[in-house]
Amino acid sequence: MNLAIEVTEENIKSIVSLSGEIDAYTAPQLKEALLPLTKADGQIVEVDLENVNYMDSTGLGIFISALKSSKENNSHLKLINLQDRVYRLFKITGLIEIIDIKAAIRGGSE
Amino acid sequence: MDTVNLDAANYKDLLKRYIDTQDEQSLYGAEQISKLFIKNNVPPEEIINLHIQALSELYPNLSEKTGHSMNFLLETMISYGMAHQEYQTLREKQLELKTEIAVAAGMQETLLATTKPSIDGLDIGVISVPAHQMNGDYHHFIKGRDGSLGVAIADVIGKGVPAALCMSMIKYSMDSLPEESMSPKAILENLNRVVFRNVDPSMFITMFYAQFIPSEQKLRYSSAGHEPGFYYRKKEDTFEEIEAKGLVLGVSSDANYERYEQRVEKGDMVILLTDGVTECRDGDRFIESEEVLEVIKGYAHLPAQDIVDHVYKHFERLQNFQLRDDFTLIILRREV
Structure with a gap:
């Protein structure tokens, strides 16, 4: 399974849309695309995970290093539209407390 | 020529x-x-x-x-x-590297070896199977002078050799903690500082630390972002998730861990695992934790060691079984 990464720039906001699986094979690709974006002062980096149905712990590692880098460089990392399985990982690891995360809106209930 | x-x-x-x-x-x-x-x-x-x-x-x-x-x-x-x-x-x-890794894997096994202690009134079972040559899962038993049992189960994220090296660091930090300060909360807070200072930003460790105190029949525990374990109540014949909040080790220098306590009744079981257990796949299908619990229930009449061995064998037998991650399962049961 592959990971497609699409980056759209809007002023001070970079939107990174991902689709596919994030695992040990695709994680380096994600790291390469994501980390440089977090290095710009004041930048908002929004990662859309709507089409990511599987992520393993290697993926978490990438988001943790992106978070650390955004703190060092005064940018802001935001994850949106997380599917249940992926959201669960952030919840178990306690990362939802320190990363700006929004789960996928389901059935318009939110 | x-x-x-x-x-x-x-x-x-x-x-x-x-x-x-x-x-x-x-x-x-x-x-x-x-x-x-x-x-x-x-x-x-x-x-x-x-x-x-x-x-x-x-x-x-x-x-x-x-x-x-x-x-x-x-x-x-x-x-x-x-x-x-x-x-x-x-x-x-490449041949040279392969040989060196085999030597390193052997050393790791010796360094991280832990023996299952015998604690009066407690039945312990443990299995740990690496997905690759070196194991990124770690578990450790410590028998305290007061007769208590400390159990650590951990998963290093980032696989292979770097993960294994990181494990050795954890093991030695744990060994150097004075026994007096051995509450699960204090242990995790100490380790968090060690990991934060010493590993690469994309690497982190999840750990669940539990302490069983036989004199009080109590389990004290804290979790650093580890895959939740399960508590089996013999009386009701039900499993429940062991809820414990806490950030993974190595992400934030000042992470705090909550302390939790649970009274352990006769015949009750504490099931600790790593995400290798819930992340194994049968073809395209994930093995859900309910399924793992069903299997445990099926063997619940056996000694704890036999239960964990049977659970692994059960999943290994599935036709398209793939061990994508290291697999560690620990069961503690208060004997009747």
């Missing part, structure tokens, strides 16, 4: 025979000779050189232009020769 000379004569004969008869036999001979060349590390330009020599000996009156074209071909082969040489070197290096 002798083999090359021998090959040269052989090559010339074969070439002559093929040019005269175009028979399969000489083509087969060419195939054999090329295998021999590879085995003896003969570079491609050397073979072309052989060809040029053989041609000029067999057909001294060949056109000058053919001769030039052959020299041209020879030149174009030189880079291939170097690439081949590089491939040989890499192959040797």
